[in-house]
Amino acid sequence: MNHLQKITDKIFPDFPEFRPLLEKWRKAGDKLVFTNGCFDLLHRGHVEYLAKAASKGDRLIVGLNSDASVTRLKGLSRPLIDGESRAVMLAALTSVDAVVLFEEDTPDRLVKEVLPDLLVKGSDWELHKIVGADTVLARGGKVETIELSPGFSTSEMIEKIRNLTP
Numbered sequence: 644m645n646h647l648q649k650i651t652d653k654i655f656p657d658f659p660e661f662r663p664l665l666e667k668w669r670k671a672g673d674k675l676v677f678t679n680g681c682f683d684l685l686h687r688g689h690v691e692y693l694a695k696a697a698s699k700g701d702r703l704i705v706g707l708n709s710d711a712s713v714t715r716l717k718g719l720s721r722p723l724i725d726g727e728s729r730a731v732m733l734a735a736l737t738s739v740d741a742v743v744l745f746e747e748d749t750p751d752r753l754v755k756e757v758l759p760d761l762l763v764k765g766s767d768w769e770l771h772k773i774v775g776a777d778t779v780l781a782r783g784g785k786v787e788t789i790e791l792s793p794g795f796s797t798s799e800m801i802e803k804i805r806n807l808t809p
Contacts, residue, residue, distance in 0.1 A: 653742060654731065665704075674699075674760045675757065677704045677706065677754060677757055677761070678692075678705055679707070681707075682705075682732075683721055683722040683797055684724065685724075685729070688792040704740065704743060704757060705742045707744050707745070709746045710726045712747060713726075749774040750775060751774050754778050758784070761785050763786075763788065766788040773788075
């Protein structure tokens, strides 16, 4: 059994490569859950959030910001970890069924292509500000927030690391 191959088989550089698997899941009647993020410096909070998201359906699809997208959103010092590595770490999680990279600053296009049954984000997002919510709701899907694990923040971790450096 090739475990690394199982992981990399869950990674898709764009939507067209993901479409055949998505169509297979739809045909099987799977409830599709979608979330997205940068997932730079993967930590326990991310793992717990993704496990909670996966529990809400049959398949969890993670939209992952490309390196260029992360840089535009977070600044020139980010991402700390390249997109391919971030995708491998996410795909290694048993709760994640697919990782689809996107180049834009928001996952709006990807949400319109995936058309999930459920769109989830962390509880730090207000429902009306969740990108793609209008698309999902318009086709009868749901949008929910998931309570975040306290004490875990990528930005806080980066600041802590920076403060350790003389």
